[in-house]
Amino acid sequence: MNKMIAALAGVAAAGIFATGSAQAAETLDAVKGRGELVCGVSTGLPGFSVPDDKGAWTGIDVDTCRAVAAAVLGDANKVKFVPLTAKERFTALQSGEIDMLSRNTTWTATRDTSLGLNFAGVNYYDGxxxxxxxxxxxxxxxxxxxxxxxxxxxxxxxxxxxxxxxxxxxxxxxxxxxxxxxxxxxxxxxxxxxxxxxxxxxxxxxxxxxxxxxxxxxxxxxxKEPLGPVVRQGDDEWFNIVKWSLFAMVNAEEFGITSANVDEMKDSKDPNVGRLLGTQDELGPQMGLDKEWAYNIVKQVGNYSEMFERTVGMGSPLEIARGLNALWSNGGIMYAPPAR
Ligand SMILES: N[C@@H](CCC(=O)N[C@@H](CS)C(=O)NCC(=O)O)C(=O)O
The missing domain is CATH 3.40.190.10 (Periplasmic binding protein-like II)
Structure with missing residues (x-):
């Protein structure tokens, strides 16, 4: 009986999003209008998302939210973090309480289809x-x-x-x-x-x-536990923004762009760097963003390696090695499609 109720609730939730796509298609406008990104995180997991005693959040999932805020609002600090338990997280996203979920959440077929949600990438390959x-x-x-x-x-x-x-x-x-x-x-x-x-x-x-x-x-x-950010189905523009914010961090690592050198890198002769930083192509406006979108991410949050090392890596109390999360060109499987 309980199983049946759960199944019916799932169908109802998926139904809301099949018919509610007009609402769901407005996430970017809503975030810009509000001047703040609302991001669902865990209730407290050091390295991933944890508040300090002053309520300031840190972690790789927190930085993933901050990267999206930098891309969309030009300010990585304009994020409201909403702590969610494992049981609460998908309903909070489906109902529109949060704009995105970034909470050590595993990408599975069921979650990516019948829950009315889309995984926008992987920020940590786990098991x-x-x-x-x-x-x-x-x-x-x-x-x-x-x-x-x-x-x-x-x-x-x-x-x-x-x-x-x-x-x-x-x-x-x-x-x-x-x-x-x-x-x-x-x-x-x-x-x-x-x-x-x-x-x-x-x-x-x-x-x-x-x-x-x-x-x-x-x-x-x-x-296999590929963990990554999640959005609602039915808003492709927003899906692309979250997906490419994460890819921008991975591509920045690959091209050697860091928060420390990103200003000099704007003069780089490498077209890959110029495209990402908005000095050659303007990828941002194609997504509804400013041309500085990726510059803002790297300047304010860093590239993928900087984010990994300070949150879960050797520069953190967790001291986890890159392993599977190393770049594809470095023996791992972290890979981003070309920014062009
Ligand atoms: N990746 C798994 C597990 C995620 C999960 O919720 N793990 C717990 C166990 S450490 C957790 O993060 N708890 C944080 C919290 O209670 O807010 C999933 O997506 O289901």
Whole structure:
């Protein structure tokens, strides 16, 4: 019965957006008119989106929002961040409460189609893993049949966990929480033998333990979790803006354009640089933006590498290596189509 109600609610939500496209086609105008981008983020996940005690947000997902604000409004600070749990996030986007969602959200077929949403790219390639206390003395998830598992509701994590244990003929019981803070507190209090989530989030949550070195992340990666920004279906102009704001950061890294050198780079003889920075082609006006759109992103937020390193990378408490998130020309899979 519950499944049926959920299915009907999904159909209703998709229906709103099939008939409501006139409203949905006006996101750029709405953001410009308001002078502020409203961006949905997590309730608090260091490295991705977390507020400090003065309410200032940081993280790779926060910077993704700030890049769009720089492109659209010329000011990366003109963003209102709306904290959302995993369960709340898609309704907030469908209902128009937020202009975009940037909340460590995995791109899946169902979310990209029947929810009436579109993923605009990937800002972090992730995969699901497991974290245990070292005192448990296990080296692999395969040793964990019968374990209790701390997990967050409304995530891809739940189905992956069920698939993995079933496929390996293992039993488990889940202990379900609504927010990441509750999940890590449950783990710390011994409510479960292990915590499962996207691996980056395990490293992030581990920093919240009184003694992070008491916990370890197991080697298994059991899924693909491409995380990225999401918009409503039916507004292609807005979809393009969010998509190309992220691509601009990746292309800027590829061409060696940084927040520190972007002013000198405006005189570069490389046509690729000139096109991106608006000194040769004017890609911005083709998207309804100023020709300085990408210049503003790089000047105010940085290129992809700068964003990665300060939020989740070696310059951050998470100390995650680029790995899959290195540029395609550097052994990773981070790749942006040409800006031309
Ligand atoms: N990438 C997965 C998991 C996303 C997720 O919500 N993970 C939790 C576990 S760390 C989280 O980010 N919580 C932050 C919060 O509670 O606001 C998905 O899209 O379903």
């Amino acid at each position: 699901q893993g497991f974290m245990v206390m070292k005192s448990l003395g296990v080296k692999s998830a395969k040793e964990l049949s019968g374990a209790s598992v701390c997990i967050q509701s409304g995530t891809t994590t739940e189905l992956n966990l069920a698939d993995y244990f079933r496929l390996n003929g293992m039993e488990y019981s889940s202990v379900v929480f609504d927010t990441s803070d509750q999940t890590i507190q449950g783990f710390e209090a011994g409510r479960c033998d292990m915590l499962t989530s996207d691996q980056s989030q395990l490293y992030s949550l581990r920093t919240k333990l009184p003694d992070p070195s008491a916990a370890m992340v197991l080697p298994e990666v059991i899924s």
